[in-house]
Amino acid sequence: MTETVLSIRNISKSFGGIHAVRDVSFDVYKGEVLGLIGPNGSGKSTLFNCVLGQLKPDAGGVTVTGQDVAGKRACELSKLGVGRTFQQLSVFPEMSVLDNLILAGQEHRGSMFSRLFGPSDAGLTEEADRMISFFRLGHLRDELAGSLSYGQQKLVDAAMAFMANPALVLLDEPAGGVNLTMLGHLKERLKTYNREHETTFVVIEHNMEFVMSLCTRIVVLAEGAIIAEGTPEEIRANQTVIDAYLGS
Amino acid sequence: MSDFLQLIISGLSTGSIYALAAIGFTLLWQASQTINFAQGEFVMVPAFFILIGSRVLGLPFPIAIGFGLAVAVFTLGFVFKRLVIQPMLPHGHLPIVMATIALAILMRELVKEFYSAEAQTFPALFSEQTFDVFGAVISHQDIGNLAVSAVAIIALQLFLGRTRTGRSMQATAQNPGVAEILGVNVQRMVLYTFMINAALATLASVLISPIYLAKFSNGEPIGLVAFLAAIVGGFNQVRGALVGGLLIGVIDNLSAAYLSSEYRIAGPMILLIVIILLRPQGLLGTSEGRTV
Amino acid sequence: MKQLKILGLVAILAGLIIAPFTQATYGTYVLSSWLVFTVAAMGLNLTLGYAGQISLAQAAFMGIGAYSTALMTMAGLPWIASVVVGMGLCFVVGLILGYPALRVQNHFLAFVTLAFTTLAFLVMRNEEWLTGGIYGLVGVPRPSVAGLSLMDGTRYYFFTLGVFILASLSFWWLVNSPWGRAFKGLRENPIRANSLGVDTRLVTLLAFAIGAAYGGLSGALMAPLVQYIDPMSFTLIISLKILLMVVVGGSGYFFGPFLGAGLVIMLPEFLRFAEAYYLMIYAALVVFLMVVCPSGLLGLLSRGIAAIRSREPAERGDLKEGAQL
Numbered sequence: 001m002t003e004t005v006l007s008i009r010n011i012s013k014s015f016g017g018i019h020a021v022r023d024v025s026f027d028v029y030k031g032e033v034l035g036l037i038g039p040n041g042s043g044k045s046t047l048f049n050c051v052l053g054q055l056k057p058d059a060g061g062v063t064v065t066g067q068d069v070a071g072k073r074a075c076e077l078s079k080l081g082v083g084r085t086f087q088q089l090s091v092f093p094e095m096s097v098l099d100n101l102i103l104a105g106q107e108h109r110g111s112m113f114s115r116l117f118g119p120s121d122a123g124l125t126e127e128a129d130r131m132i133s134f135f136r137l138g139h140l141r142d143e144l145a146g147s148l149s150y151g152q153q154k155l156v157d158a159a160m161a162f163m164a165n166p167a168l169v170l171l172d173e174p175a176g177g178v179n180l181t182m183l184g185h186l187k188e189r190l191k192t193y194n195r196e197h198e199t200t201f202v203v204i205e206h207n208m209e210f211v212m213s214l215c216t217r218i219v220v221l222a223e224g225a226i227i228a229e230g231t232p233e234e235i236r237a238n239q240t241v242i243d244a245y246l247g248s
Numbered sequence: 249m250s251d252f253l254q255l256i257i258s259g260l261s262t263g264s265i266y267a268l269a270a271i272g273f274t275l276l277w278q279a280s281q282t283i284n285f286a287q288g289e290f291v292m293v294p295a296f297f298i299l300i301g302s303r304v305l306g307l308p309f310p311i312a313i314g315f316g317l318a319v320a321v322f323t324l325g326f327v328f329k330r331l332v333i334q335p336m337l338p339h340g341h342l343p344i345v346m347a348t349i350a351l352a353i354l355m356r357e358l359v360k361e362f363y364s365a366e367a368q369t370f371p372a373l374f375s376e377q378t379f380d381v382f383g384a385v386i387s388h389q390d391i392g393n394l395a396v397s398a399v400a401i402i403a404l405q406l407f408l409g410r411t412r413t414g415r416s417m418q419a420t421a422q423n424p425g426v427a428e429i430l431g432v433n434v435q436r437m438v439l440y441t442f443m444i445n446a447a448l449a450t451l452a453s454v455l456i457s458p459i460y461l462a463k464f465s466n467g468e469p470i471g472l473v474a475f476l477a478a479i480v481g482g483f484n485q486v487r488g489a490l491v492g493g494l495l496i497g498v499i500d501n502l503s504a505a506y507l508s509s510e511y512r513i514a515g516p517m518i519l520l521i522v523i524i525l526l527r528p529q530g531l532l533g534t535s536e537g538r539t540v
Numbered sequence: 541m542k543q544l545k546i547l548g549l550v551a552i553l554a555g556l557i558i559a560p561f562t563q564a565t566y567g568t569y570v571l572s573s574w575l576v577f578t579v580a581a582m583g584l585n586l587t588l589g590y591a592g593q594i595s596l597a598q599a600a601f602m603g604i605g606a607y608s609t610a611l612m613t614m615a616g617l618p619w620i621a622s623v624v625v626g627m628g629l630c631f632v633v634g635l636i637l638g639y640p641a642l643r644v645q646n647h648f649l650a651f652v653t654l655a656f657t658t659l660a661f662l663v664m665r666n667e668e669w670l671t672g673g674i675y676g677l678v679g680v681p682r683p684s685v686a687g688l689s690l691m692d693g694t695r696y697y698f699f700t701l702g703v704f705i706l707a708s709l710s711f712w713w714l715v716n717s718p719w720g721r722a723f724k725g726l727r728e729n730p731i732r733a734n735s736l737g738v739d740t741r742l743v744t745l746l747a748f749a750i751g752a753a754y755g756g757l758s759g760a761l762m763a764p765l766v767q768y769i770d771p772m773s774f775t776l777i778i779s780l781k782i783l784l785m786v787v788v789g790g791s792g793y794f795f796g797p798f799l800g801a802g803l804v805i806m807l808p809e810f811l812r813f814a815e816a817y818y819l820m821i822y823a824a825l826v827v828f829l830m831v832v833c834p835s836g837l838l839g840l841l842s843r844g845i846a847a848i849r850s851r852e853p854a855e856r857g858d859l860k861e862g863a864q865l
Contacts, residue, residue: 277647283647283650331831332827332831335831335832335834336830336831336834339834339835340834341594341646341647342588342594342787342791342834343787343830343831343834344830345594345647345650346783346784346787346826346830347826347827347830347831349780350784350822350823350824350826350827350830351823351827353819353820353822353823354820354823354824354827357817357819357820357823358820361816361817361820475651479648479651510662510665510666511662511666513658513662514658514659514662517655517658517659518655518659520651520652520655521640521652521655521656524640524643524644524648524651524652525639525640525643525644525652528643528644528648
């Protein structure tokens with residue numbers, strides 16, 4: 001039995017009279033790349049936000065490496081070892097790529113006061129440089145993140161999520177708006193990172209091709225409940241899933 | 249009791265004038281996210297345009313008002329939008345805050361140096377005769393001010409809700425992107441909003457100047473009260489600014505009568521802080537929503 | 541480039557040391573006043589420029605610092621004790637004033653801090669038993685260092701310069717430390733920063749508190765300089781003046797407030813010929829400046845440099861590779 005990183009237990013959440021998520025449970029194990037898919041309005045985002053502690057579920061709970069995330073602020077979640085990327089562009093535009101990455105790691109180094117009196121880069125330049133070259137952004141190291149292309153900023157966003165060496169990374173529509181060349185590059189890098197570091201990923205994504213080729217296991221939601229779960233091949237062949245997507 | 253009633257009615261009367269300034273303020277905010285720190289001066293200055301028309305150019309008073317209105321709509325509406333606000337819009341709030349603050353100082357100084365530093369009497373539209381209601385002394389002016397403000401606000405609401413241009417303006421305020429796609433000339437609608445703000449300010453100026461006299465330094469308290477009214481009522485609503493204006497008018501009148509004069513302004517200030525902290529969307533406003 | 545910068549700094553410092561000997565008493569006084577206001581503007585630059593939280597309360601913090609110093613030194617306590625108290629007080633009040641920033645931003649925050657400044661002014665004006673009311677406090681002594689009295693204007697200038705250099709160096713350290721990066725993160729993208737482990741709540745409060753403490757220090761330097769303080773020195777207009785220093789110089793740039801304070805303090809001296817029209821010209825200049833360069837003078841400069849650099853035709857292989865990504 002491998003180690004459980006993320007455990008979702010009987011989550012329910014409704015808004016007004018609408019049940020966005022109904023009694024959903026599943027576990028994600030160390031080193032897995034789990035895809036969370038489903039048609040629009042299937043409850044993916046609600047579930048995602050419950051995991052991030054941004055929504056409080058009506059029932060059930062979420063634990064990450066055994067710790068309850070309920071009521072945790074984003075920065076506390078980060079300290080628990082949860083990294084994330086954002087659907088929209090989410091870099092620090094007026095800071096260099098290097099500074100973006102150092103900022104992504106510095107809060108996990110030492111105490112507040114050791115950071116104030118310690119070195120300016122919190123001792124992270126080397127690690128940030130390694131991350132930058134891992135994502136092949138070396139030539140952009142000292143450029144302002146805001147001046148990068150859309151795809152490049154997505155890479156920076158992803159790189160930032162890894163700087164604190166998290167146990168779990170939540171990828172919120174990583175493929176959205178990224179061109180094909182860049183998409184291949186992003187996918188390949190994510191896979192490599194996953195293999196090298198055994199970091200667990202949970203991916204929400206609309207781009208089926210991307211999900212199928214990146215993930216090791218997929219959970220399909222429809223109308224707030226899990227309708228299927230399995231390897232990409234199983235999901236591809238699953239009639240219930242096809243029906244749900246076609247809306248019949 | 250009759251004193252109290254009297255304070256309420258005269259409070260509502262000045263409050264309705266504040267509401268005019270506050271509504272203009274929120275309109276600018278909605279249309280272009282402009283916080284006009286010179287709004288008080290926008291109310292102070294038109295009185296002087298009118299005085300120039302009547303005293304310097306020798307126009308009859310009603311025509312002088314028309315003259316003042318035209319000059320105000322041109323300078324405080326058109327020129328203000330095109331030459332001052334427009335270039336700064338892409339650069340966030342701060343430059344606009346600084347520039348409108350400086351503009352307020354500029355307008356004050358211009359009036360002081362080129363017209364007069366003394367308070368000027370200003371002809372009243374209504375007689376100062378009074379009548380008694382349950383022992384409260386109420387002036388024609390109070391009632392007149394209330395009536396004129398009410399008519400102006402109703403007319404504005406009708407314009408915004410019932411005419412094509414008005415609806416286009418509202419669409420622009422709610423979502424400029426979509427409005428643009430629907431074929432609305434967004435820049436023009438924003439310009440109209442600025443001109444309407446200038447017209448409302450002129451009206452407020454005409455109504456308030458007979459009470460407080462026309463003076464270069466009048467803008468500061470009026471502007472502050474307009475901000476307060478807008479914040480109390482909620483920034484994204486005309487109705488809110490109206491209620492906010494009336495409320496502030498009454499509270500100000502009551503606190504002037506019952507609180508120590510040294511801390512008179514502290515009352516509204518504390519109210520402001522409390523409202524911003526507890527209900528940043530204002531008493532009537534709806535949440536603008538924070539993006540996550 | 542780096543050597544050039546250091547050389548420039550040394551030259552400026554040398555200039556500041558020689559300056560009072562070339563000036564009459566009044567010139568030295570203006571220079572001292574520039575140093576004092578730069579410290580206040582530096583603090584606001586942290587709150588506004590680095591951390592992105594607008595504040596119209598800096599004059600109130602100067603007031604708190606100035607009154608603390610005046611009251612304590614007039615009671616015979618040493619200046620340094622009054623600085624500790626004044627800055628500590630400002631830090632605490634700054635923390636409290638930071639709380640609204642956790643809920644509201646932009647114009648709302650501007651109004652809350654504006655209201656705070658007005659309230660602080662009312663207390664200074666009305667609580668005569670403590671502050672002397674509208675007449676203020678007269679006869680604030682200047683401190684002595686190692687038995688050397690600083691009553692002389694030039695000596696006090698050097699004292700101010702010393703404190704100013706200390707304050708600048710600490711500021712430099714702060715904004716270049718990881719804390720500075722966290723402040724900028726808060727300004728640029730608070731949600732992302734929070735998700736990366738930056739405690740944005742704490743950072744916001746600290747940005748206010750540290751900025752306020754600099755305001756307090758500035759006040760503590762100002763009281764002995766002018767030797768007479770009254771509520772009119774700490775009104776909203778003064779807050780705006782400090783805000784102007786930051787914005788005109790270039791908010792978020794280390795040297796922005798130095799330049800901005802210089803302009804705002806010196807401009808009246810240059811506009812003396814205009815006499816009554818001075819404030820008018822001044823205001824018109826501000827409007828003009830905001831319209832043509834909203835990011836301040838240093839912002840304009842750095843954009844200019846960036847534009848010149850990007851025009852360099854050097855074609856680099858790695859850039860080509862990057863362009864494909």
